Amino acid sequence: MKGLLVKDFRLMKGQKNFYFIIIAIAIGIAAISDDSSFLLGLPLVLSLFTLNTISYDEFDNGNAFLFTLPVSRAGYVIEKYCFAFLIGCSVWIFTIFLALVLGLLNVKADVSETMVTAMAVLPAVIVIQAIMIPFQLKFGAEKGRIALLGALGALFMISIVLVKAAKMLKIDTANFVNHLPMISKSAVTAMVLVILVIILLLSLKASISIMKHKEF
Amino acid sequence: MLKIEHLKKNYDNFSLNCSLEVHHGCVTGLIGQNGAGKSTTFKAVLGLISADGGSVRIFGKDLQEFVSEDRENIGVALSDSGFSGYLTVKDIIPILKNLYRNFDYSFFTEQTRRFQLPFDKKIKDFSTGMKAKLKVLVAISHKAKLLILDEPTAGLDVIARDELLEILREFMERDEERSILISSHISSDLETICDDIYMIHEGKVILHEDTDVLLSDYALLKIDEEQFKKLDKQFVLRSKKENYGYSCLTNQKRYYAENYPRIAIEKGTIDEVITMMIRGQES
Incomplete structure (x- = not known):
């Protein structure tokens, strides 16, 4: 698996200029605006490189050769999640650091607000990856994007239908949400963590099963 | 292995x-x-x-x-x-x-x-x-x-x-x-x-x-219609109609060389063997 990680980091290195430009633009905007919290969008953008490495692997039928190497299909999938995790976390930490530094330099910026955004971004990064990786593995780069859009569209439609149905049945959703029992912050964090782990495990299981059935 | x-x-x-x-x-x-x-x-x-x-x-x-x-x-x-x-x-x-x-x-x-x-x-x-x-x-x-x-x-x-x-x-x-x-x-x-x-x-x-064996024992017999009729075909793997008569692929070159000294025998190359195996008729 280490060999695959090395491969992905080497592939990423080949695109370093692209990432430097993104980071430079983000820093530039942050420096001239009052709010540095949008820097936290960086992990979202940069962690998408995991999906990019999947496209690289698929390009020119590269997967066929890859699976003749001492790599199992499950091992390949696990490596992708590890790579996503490593990239996501390191970019996340780096951007928090950057946001804090910029926040300190700029009196107007609100550091605590940045931290709250940072905490919210990490689960978002994980969920996005957990959804995108199986899609990318199943449908490939081009079709994967279309399939994902389709899935999001379907989700949107379902939620609209649900809301409409609730209205028709005269269920007051806003009232329902407002009357949810208040839960402590730590309980919410724990719940979020558990949900994230479940999402990740389900995503991993789906990805492994997708790869096991693939033919090259 | x-x-x-x-x-x-x-x-x-x-x-x-x-x-x-x-x-x-x-x-x-x-x-x-x-x-x-x-x-x-x-x-x-x-x-x-x-x-x-x-x-x-x-x-x-x-x-x-x-x-x-x-x-x-x-x-x-x-x-x-x-x-x-x-x-x-x-x-x-x-x-x-x-x-x-x-x-x-x-x-x-x-x-x-x-x-x-x-x-x-x-x-x-x-x-x-x-x-x-x-x-x-x-x-x-x-x-x-x-x-x-x-x-x-x-x-x-x-x-x-x-x-x-x-x-x-x-x-x-x-x-x-x-x-x-x-x-x-x-x-x-x-x-x-x-x-x-x-x-x-x-x-x-x-x-x-x-x-x-392929290079030493396989050969192409190039024969006319008359010779083809008389040929003992037990070691002929494939034969193919040509404009001069027939070409036959054998894996017993020596047998035909000894018994039919007058027919033209060409050493088989792998390419010819493939062509004959695919295009030729089984005899």
């Missing part, structure tokens, strides 16, 4: 049913037209596609039970696939080092220098010959016991092909236990390196013979 028994794979307009064996210390060639089933066989052997029936055993172990460690003993070069073109030789070295416990760093770098493969150039910018050499070098640089090479010489000029076959010869010389399964549609490549050859056509093995 490698034993394939009734390996089956069915597609809409093609079905494979192939049995073959690669022995210890042998180079076995797989020859056939484009679309004959060579690549399908290789892919099924490597577990890249699932087989619909039959069995594949490598090092005495069923392919289904193969784990990643077992794959360290196999070196593979595929015609239509390889490392990402966006990597360089310099990138590949640490990848191989981390994938194969037996990766021979000094051998690999020495060979890349010998074949003048640039270290810092992206593989996609390599010439066809360079790409082919790199694929084979990757396959042989981790002390594999079995090489599986699908069309390693495709698209190469004569010099590059010779160099590549030389690499393989050296690989075999270093350890007598090593084996190679190699496919090609360039028969002269196989003639020079293979101990035995399987000929595959429309998914089936139509001929298996030692290369020596």
